[in-house]
Amino acid sequence: MREQSPDMATEISGLNKWYGSFHVLKDIDLTVAAGSRIVICGPSGSGKSTLIRCINGLETYQGGSIALGGVKLGDNAKETTLARRDTGMVFQSFNLFPHLTVLSNCTLALRRVLKMSRRQAEDIALHYLEKVRIPEQAKKYPAQLSGGQQQRVAIARALCLSPRLMLFDEPTSALDPEMIKEVLDVMVSLASEGMTMLCVTHEMGFAREVADQVIFMDQGRIVEQARPDIFFGAPSHARAQQFLEKILH
Amino acid sequence: MGFDLSFALSTVPTILGAIGTTLLVALISCLGAAGIGFGFEMLRRSGGLSGYAVRFLIDFIRATPVLAWLYFLYFVLPFYGIRLGALTVGILGLSVYFSGYLAEVFKAGIDAIPKGQSEASRAVGLSRIDTIIFIIAPQMLRNIAAPLGNYFVSILKATPYLAVLAVPEMLGQAFDIASDTYRYAEPLTVAGILFLLLALAISQAVKRVETRLLGSNRR
Numbered sequence: 001m002r003e004q005s006p007d008m009a010t011e012i013s014g015l016n017k018w019y020g021s022f023h024v025l026k027d028i029d030l031t032v033a034a035g036s037r038i039v040i041c042g043p044s045g046s047g048k049s050t051l052i053r054c055i056n057g058l059e060t061y062q063g064g065s066i067a068l069g070g071v072k073l074g075d076n077a078k079e080t081t082l083a084r085r086d087t088g089m090v091f092q093s094f095n096l097f098p099h100l101t102v103l104s105n106c107t108l109a110l111r112r113v114l115k116m117s118r119r120q121a122e123d124i125a126l127h128y129l130e131k132v133r134i135p136e137q138a139k140k141y142p143a144q145l146s147g148g149q150q151q152r153v154a155i156a157r158a159l160c161l162s163p164r165l166m167l168f169d170e171p172t173s174a175l176d177p178e179m180i181k182e183v184l185d186v187m188v189s190l191a192s193e194g195m196t197m198l199c200v201t202h203e204m205g206f207a208r209e210v211a212d213q214v215i216f217m218d219q220g221r222i223v224e225q226a227r228p229d230i231f232f233g234a235p236s237h238a239r240a241q242q243f244l245e246k247i248l249h
Numbered sequence: 250m251g252f253d254l255s256f257a258l259s260t261v262p263t264i265l266g267a268i269g270t271t272l273l274v275a276l277i278s279c280l281g282a283a284g285i286g287f288g289f290e291m292l293r294r295s296g297g298l299s300g301y302a303v304r305f306l307i308d309f310i311r312a313t314p315v316l317a318w319l320y321f322l323y324f325v326l327p328f329y330g331i332r333l334g335a336l337t338v339g340i341l342g343l344s345v346y347f348s349g350y351l352a353e354v355f356k357a358g359i360d361a362i363p364k365g366q367s368e369a370s371r372a373v374g375l376s377r378i379d380t381i382i383f384i385i386a387p388q389m390l391r392n393i394a395a396p397l398g399n400y401f402v403s404i405l406k407a408t409p410y411l412a413v414l415a416v417p418e419m420l421g422q423a424f425d426i427a428s429d430t431y432r433y434a435e436p437l438t439v440a441g442i443l444f445l446l447l448a449l450a451i452s453q454a455v456k457r458v459e460t461r462l463l464g465s466n467r468r
Binding site: 056058081084085088091093096097098099108109112113157161 | 370383
């Protein structure tokens with residue numbers, strides 16, 4: 001619903017973050033070009049989730065910079081808010097608002113942040129609920145849906161704001177095995193439409209099929225960054241090899 | 250001198266006539282206590298100096314008797330040139346006194362909301378105020394409907410304190426009749442029954458609201 005500017009890239013340079021004395025992100029440099037689809041994997045505690053949470057301001061950081069479409073986060077509160085509005089976030093635990101219907105979950109920000117009329121907001125929400133193949137559930141409450149359906153609603157809620165970068169934080173990790181596919185299918189179709197995606201996931205099938213870059217993180221560093229065929233075929237770092245051996249059984 | 254039913258019934262109109270004052274005091278005090286208590290809790294959460302000040306204030310309020318508040322507001326403030334009517338003092342006193350307790354209830358209700366809710370709210374770009382109004386407050390109310398209802402009943406039951414300021418609420422009226430006639434059993438029994446009925450009505454109403462809040466959209 002908003003024009004896509006081709007130069008909307010995310011640039012992270014020299015990013016450092018500490019939790020107290022624990023150095024959780026170490027000198028992260030990463031460019032996410034518009035239209036690219038990057039999968040981040042790595043052992044737990046390696047900083048993957050923290051990294052994408054930094055990108056839309058859910059975490060603060062102590063060193064380095066993050067720029068969304070040329071706007072450096074933190075320089076100017078107003079511009080930061082506007083830039084952050086260009087990113088959509090999907091959480092591991094869905095985080096739908098339990099007291100609102102599926103439709104209201106999607107329309108709340110449109111109405112309160114973008115000041116749209118109810119009619120306009122509902123049209124947009126229904127459009128995206130259709131896109132995630134769930135329009136018939138619009139009047140239900142989140143608790144009445146399955147986990148897979150809830151996560152698809154969460155994706156629709158993020159899409160309503162026409163983000164130019166979608167961040168996924170282990171979107172299928174909290175799901176029963178049979179519901180993983182319905183969520184991945186939605187993500188695959190998003191990717192095929194050219195959405196820029198940064199996705200923390202251990203779904204290696206998804207990474208193979210969709211990603212144009214796979215990033216492997218360990219102990220707060222980006223250890224390896226490669227095309228999926230190279231990453232899965234012959235990872236160059238021992239730590240990445242061990243990781244792949246463990247999860248690709 | 251046994252219990253005289255016909256005398257008891259003859260006191261009903263006078264005592265019932267004060268039900269308006271009792272309800273008015275209780276209702277405004279509930280709203281006042283909830284408003285001040287929620288404000289306290291928001292300030293406490295914001296941290297910093299005002300957070301510490303509010304923390305102290307809440308402890309102070311909870312450590313003082315409600316009668317002390319009423320006497321202070323009514324008899325001590327005029328000494329400093331602030332003269333408030335008895336009804337105003339009564340409502341203000343009950344509001345402040347119970348705000349200290351309601352702040353604790355609100356705290357528990359907010360603590361029980363998963364952190365992901367405010368994160369999701371920030372992620373879709375809602376402002377802090379909108380997050381409180383549309384995300385936090387409704388879920389908080391759902392978490393605390395039962396204890397909040399209990400405190401509303403407590404506020405109703407605290408309205409007789411206003412008798413010390415000669416506010417004509419139900420128990421005060423009953424006591425006036427008793428003093429005039431030297432018959433205590435009948436008017437006080439009538440007042441007691443009316444309070445019981447009011448308290449039951451409030452708790453029933455709260456139960457209904459609670460069922461409605463929890464019924465359709467359990468997490």
